[in-house]
Amino acid sequence: MAIISTAGLARTFQTKQGPVEAVRGVDLTVQPGEIVGFLGPNGAGKTTTLRMLTTLLAPTGGAATVAGCDLVREPGRVREKTGYVAQSGGVDPTISVREELVTQGRLYRLTKPQAIARAEDLARELDLTELLDRKCAALSGGQRRRLDIAMGLMHRPEVLFLDEPTTGLDPGSRADLWDLVRRLRDEYGTTVFLTTHYLDEADALADRLVIVDKGTVVAEGTPSALKLKYGGSIDATLQDTFLAITGRSAPPQDTTPVAV
Amino acid sequence: MLAHDTALVFGRYARQTLRSRFQMLFGILMPLLYLLFFGPLLTDLPLGSQGSSWQVLVPGLLLQLGLFGASFSGFSIIIEKQTGVIERMRVTPVSRLALLLGRVLRDALLFVFQSVLLVLTALVMGLRAPLVGVLIGFAFVALLSVSLAALSCAFAMTVRTPQEFGPAINAIAMPSMLLSGLMLPMALAPGWLDVLSRFMPVRYLVDAVRDAYIGSYATSSMLYGVIVAVGFTTLAVTVGTRVFRKAGA
Numbered sequence: 001m002a003i004i005s006t007a008g009l010a011r012t013f014q015t016k017q018g019p020v021e022a023v024r025g026v027d028l029t030v031q032p033g034e035i036v037g038f039l040g041p042n043g044a045g046k047t048t049t050l051r052m053l054t055t056l057l058a059p060t061g062g063a064a065t066v067a068g069c070d071l072v073r074e075p076g077r078v079r080e081k082t083g084y085v086a087q088s089g090g091v092d093p094t095i096s097v098r099e100e101l102v103t104q105g106r107l108y109r110l111t112k113p114q115a116i117a118r119a120e121d122l123a124r125e126l127d128l129t130e131l132l133d134r135k136c137a138a139l140s141g142g143q144r145r146r147l148d149i150a151m152g153l154m155h156r157p158e159v160l161f162l163d164e165p166t167t168g169l170d171p172g173s174r175a176d177l178w179d180l181v182r183r184l185r186d187e188y189g190t191t192v193f194l195t196t197h198y199l200d201e202a203d204a205l206a207d208r209l210v211i212v213d214k215g216t217v218v219a220e221g222t223p224s225a226l227k228l229k230y231g232g233s234i235d236a237t238l239q240d241t242f243l244a245i246t247g248r249s250a251p252p253q254d255t256t257p258v259a260v
Numbered sequence: 261m262l263a264h265d266t267a268l269v270f271g272r273y274a275r276q277t278l279r280s281r282f283q284m285l286f287g288i289l290m291p292l293l294y295l296l297f298f299g300p301l302l303t304d305l306p307l308g309s310q311g312s313s314w315q316v317l318v319p320g321l322l323l324q325l326g327l328f329g330a331s332f333s334g335f336s337i338i339i340e341k342q343t344g345v346i347e348r349m350r351v352t353p354v355s356r357l358a359l360l361l362g363r364v365l366r367d368a369l370l371f372v373f374q375s376v377l378l379v380l381t382a383l384v385m386g387l388r389a390p391l392v393g394v395l396i397g398f399a400f401v402a403l404l405s406v407s408l409a410a411l412s413c414a415f416a417m418t419v420r421t422p423q424e425f426g427p428a429i430n431a432i433a434m435p436s437m438l439l440s441g442l443m444l445p446m447a448l449a450p451g452w453l454d455v456l457s458r459f460m461p462v463r464y465l466v467d468a469v470r471d472a473y474i475g476s477y478a479t480s481s482m483l484y485g486v487i488v489a490v491g492f493t494t495l496a497v498t499v500g501t502r503v504f505r506k507a508g509a
Contacts, residue, residue, distance in 0.1 A: 054351050079353045090348030092340070094276065106268050107352040151348065 001068075003159055003191050004030035004053065008062030010215075011048050022048040024215035025062060030193060032158070035185055037206030038195045041246055045215040046195045047087075047163060053193070054084040054161055067158045080108070083152035084161045089144060090151070093137035097128060097147055100136060101154060108155035115154070122150045126180065142173030149180065160184065162194040166201060174198075178205050199238040213246045265355040269362025273336075277370055287329040288374040291321040295382055298443070303386075308447040311474040314387035319397055319469035320442035321378060323462055326371050326401045327442070330408035331433045333367045334416025338425055341417075356504045360413060360497070367409040368402040375401045393472035400465050400489055407493040410500035417503050440466055464488040 008025040023045040030036050040046050051057040053066055055075040064071040067081035091100045098119060105115030123129045126146045131139060139147060145165065152160055162181075166174040178201070184190040196202055202209055203223050211219045211226075219226060228234045231241035277283050295317070302313035309316055340346045349359060375398055379387070412429065419425050437443075439453075440462035446454050457463045468485020471477070 056347060056350060076353050079351055082351075084348075084351045086344050086347055088342075088344030088347070090344030090346075092276075092343065092345055094279070095272075099275070103268065103272050104348075104352070107265075107349060107354045109353060 001032075002029045002065075003032045003034075003068075004028060004064070004066050004193065006053075006062060006064035009049065009052060009059050009064050010061035011045075011052055011057060012060045021215055023052070023059075026212065026215075026217055028064075028210060028217065030159075030191060032191055033185055033189045035181065035192045035205060035207050036194070037202035037209045038193060038212065039197075039199075039202055039209055039242065040212035044212045044246075046212060049212070050084075050161055050163055050193075050195060054082060055079055056084075080155070081157055082159045082161065083155065083157035085148045085152040085163065085165060087163045087167065089148035091136040091144075091147060094135060096133055096135055097123075097139070098132040100147070101132075101150060104151045105154040110155065118154055119150075122153060126150050142169055142176065145169060145173065145177060146180070149177075153184075156188070157190065159191045159193065162192065164195055164197065166196070166198065174201070181205060199242060203238045211242070211245050219245045262355050262358055262361075265358030266361045266365070269354070269358050270365050271362075273363055273366040274369070277366060284370065284373070285377075287325060287371065288377055290328065291325045291378055292381065294321055294324070294443070295378065295385060299382075299385060302444075307445060309445055309470065309474075312386070312388065314382060314385065315389055315473040316445055316470060317443075318379065318382045318387050318389070319473050320444075320466055321382075322375050322397055322401050322469065323404060323440070323466050324437055324442045325374055325378060326404040327408065327437055327440075327462060328433055329371050329374070330367050330405040331412050331429050332426075333363070333409040334412035334414075334425060334429075335422065336363075337413050337416035338419070338422050346417075357501050360410060360500045360504045363413060364406045364409040364497075364500075368405040371405040372398050372402050389473040390475045392477070393475055396472040396477070397469045400469050400485065403489040403493050404462065404465055407489075407496035410493075410496040414500040414503035436460055436462055439463070442466055445470065461488050461492045 006026055006028045008027065009023060010021070010025050011023045013020045013022055026045070026049055038046055038049070048057065052059050053064065053071070055071065055078050059072065066078045069077040069081065071078055101119035101122065102112070102115045105118050106112065110118060119132070123132050126149065128143065128146055128150060131143060136144070136147065149165070166177050169177065181192055181194070182205070185192060194206070206223065208222055209220060209226060210217055219230065221229070223238060224234050226245070227236040227238065227241045230244040231237070299314065299317050302317055305313065307313055307316050337346065379394060415428070416425060419428070439457045440460045441449070441457055442462070446457045446463060449457065464481070464484045465488065467481040471479045471481045476482070
């Protein structure tokens with residue numbers, strides 16, 4: 001049975017310039033234990049979709065179930081079973097790593113001893129043990145990202161949503177993070193749903209890609225299936241495949257002169 | 261569950277405050293300056309009320325402390341929105357009401373603590389007031405802090421930048437202070453100003469605390485003060501909860 005399934009999920013924002021359809025109707029099916037890459041150009045509706053799936057934003061249309069719970073009727077239960085790591089992370093720079101982790105665990109209703117033990121375990125697993133008593137502000141970019149993910153894992157969620165998890169990381173930290181995501185799936189069967197702008201990341205990490213453009217799903221499949229279908233060959237680059245799907249090509253040369 | 265979550269959120273912010281001596285003491289600076297450099301000017305003036313000038317001024321300064329302190333408490337929300345802390349908490353199952361209550365209770369405790377320091381200083385300056393009256397004063401500071409902090413947090417959830425938040429709060433807090441007669445009792449005011457001040461909730465609170473400071477507990481001012489303080493707090497927390505429940509921040 002699918003762990004995430006949506007039908008016609010939509011969100012329209014009312015603005016002074018009139019309604020803006022950020023997400024026009026997204027149909028998604030994600031199986032338990034899958035790593036799904038959610039791709040699309042800027043403004044395609046990725047973050048809005050993610051914010052709906054994590055209960056931060058109420059849909060204006062369609063339906064969805066996440067981890068067996070109805071998104072609209074049971075947001076509380078969806079929150080209990082899912083973890084979300086936003087682009088901005090969300091730790092207070094003035095608080096220690098240990099305190100943030102323990103409070104986070106307790107917000108997910110772990111008892112205090114459980115939260116303390118879980119924080120130590122996760123720190124060991126994510127190589128944060130030495131940093132537990134530092135302020136969050138003192139962490140490097142890669143360490144910060146590992147902490148952000150640890151925050152999202154305190155309650156052992158069935159589904160983990162990651163919004164551009166490796167943006168701003170150096171190549172070594174990115175590779176470490178990919179390993180971590182794979183390990184989560186292999187050892188705990190966690191379903192991972194991640195957005196990214198890095199096509200090499202999608203290629204290396206995701207079992208399956210879902211590509212959105214202008215608020216709807218325009219293509220989905222394994223990276224090689226998409227390359228074959230849209231890029232013309234299994235050896236096509238994902239870059240070319242992506243551009244073929246979204247209809248965005250390299251900006252035309254020598255058309256209009258630059259304004260003087 | 262609500263009590264558990266509120267205690268948790270309260271604990272987080274209380275620990276943050278305890279770590280920052282600046283935050284604990286800075287709010288007391290303005291009322292302290294009034295106490296030291298403005299208070300002595302009033303000692304021989306006819307203020308149209310019973311008791312000494314300190315029994316008139318100190319209640320006003322206490323509520324001034326709560327008014328300015330609590331109405332800016334939403335600032336931390338704006339910072340936490342930018343660092344993503346608010347959103348990270350909102351995807352946990354924590355009660356939405358607790359996210360508000362935990363904060364405003366921390367504020368109430370902080371401003372009552374500062375009030376105690378202010379009253380101790382005032383005792384040195386010459387204030388004499390009954391203990392029960394002083395305690396009643398702290399209770400009003402707590403209620404005012406809870407209500408203004410709730411409104412401030414709700415407002416902070418809906419604005420985007422500190423540049424909008426600061427001036428807007430100042431534009432409300434400053435006239436509220438003047439129109440409530442915090443510095444000098446409105447009994448001295450001409451009729452039109454007195455009428456205008458009756459639209460300010462804080463006016464009823466300060467009148468009640470001034471009564472308490474001279475040991476008159478069963479007065480109509482006290483009754484109105486309690487009704488306005490409790491009513492205003494209920495209203496503010498209701499508005500705050502509603503905003504926290506549905507905020508798209």
